[in-house]
Amino acid sequence: MSKNSTRISQHINAPRARVYSALVDANVIAKWKVPDGMTGHVHEFDAREGGSIRISLTYDEPTGIGKTTAHTDTYQGRFVKLVPNELVIEVDEFETAVPALRGEMTITITLTDADGGTDVLAVHEGLPPGVSTADNEIGWRMALSKLAALVEAGKEKKNLPPKSK
Numbered sequence: 001m002s003k004n005s006t007r008i009s010q011h012i013n014a015p016r017a018r019v020y021s022a023l024v025d026a027n028v029i030a031k032w033k034v035p036d037g038m039t040g041h042v043h044e045f046d047a048r049e050g051g052s053i054r055i056s057l058t059y060d061e062p063t064g065i066g067k068t069t070a071h072t073d074t075y076q077g078r079f080v081k082l083v084p085n086e087l088v089i090e091v092d093e094f095e096t097a098v099p100a101l102r103g104e105m106t107i108t109i110t111l112t113d114a115d116g117g118t119d120v121l122a123v124h125e126g127l128p129p130g131v132s133t134a135d136n137e138i139g140w141r142m143a144l145s146k147l148a149a150l151v152e153a154g155k156e157k158k159n160l161p162p163k164s165k
Contacts, residue, residue, distance in 0.1 A: 005125040006137040010144035013117040014151040016085040020111055022151050023088045029055070032146040035139035037061065038073075046079070053077045053090060068095045077104075086111055100130030120144060 012019055022028045026045035034040035037060050044054040054076040059066065068074040077092030088109045094101050105126045112119045122140055127133060 004127040004129065004131075004133060005123065006127070006133055006140055007124075008122045008137060008140040008144060010120045010122075010141075010148055011114060011117060012120055012148045012151055016111045016113060016118045018151050019118045019120060019147070020085045020088075022147055023109060024082065028150065032150050033143050034146075035142045037064065043074075044076075047082065049079055049082055051079045053079065053092065067098065067101050080106075094128070098130060101128050103128040120147070 022032065024047035026042045026047070029045060030040045030042045033055070034057050038057045039060060041056045041058070042054075043056065044052045046052050054074070056068070056072050056074040058072040062071060064071050066072040074095045075092045076095060077090050079088070079090050081087060081089040088107075090107050091104050092107060093104050096102060103126060105124060105128070108121075108123045108125070110121045110123075112121075122144060124136055124140060127136055
């Protein structure tokens with residue numbers, strides 16, 4: 001793994017199918033795939049191989065400095081590989097005029113059975129030089145905690161499959 005990457009894991013007390021569903025549902029993505037102190041907005045989310053992604057993350061407080069506009073980070077990309085209940089690979093890039101924030105990043109999320117639930121491994125590779133790996137890691141930890149809370153609590157039953165028996 002290169003120095004411009006992060007590797008975060010999270011155990012979730014829910015079956016892989018339920019976790020995977022939260023990875024490929026635009027309505028649910030907007031709720032978990034966003035760091036604390038920011039609000040997510042999904043512009044495009046076509047969860048199929050080759051399908052497009054475009055998401056904006058906006059700071060709740062005006063002191064947050066965005067990569068795309070004054071207070072917003074917008075990224076776009078595509079799904080490279082989707083293996084139901086196992087794997088999501090996407091390639092994303094920030095919409096920015098700042099050279100140090102440009103470049104394609106690969107996000108690989110792997111799901112494995114563990115201790116009656118699911119272990120989630122999120123690897124974010126190819127971070128642009130202007131993105132702090134420490135900040136990226138903190139953001140991913142926040143997001144995966146939100147993912148765990150959502151699927152474990154079953155708050156998104158209308159968007160997620162029922163827990164398997």
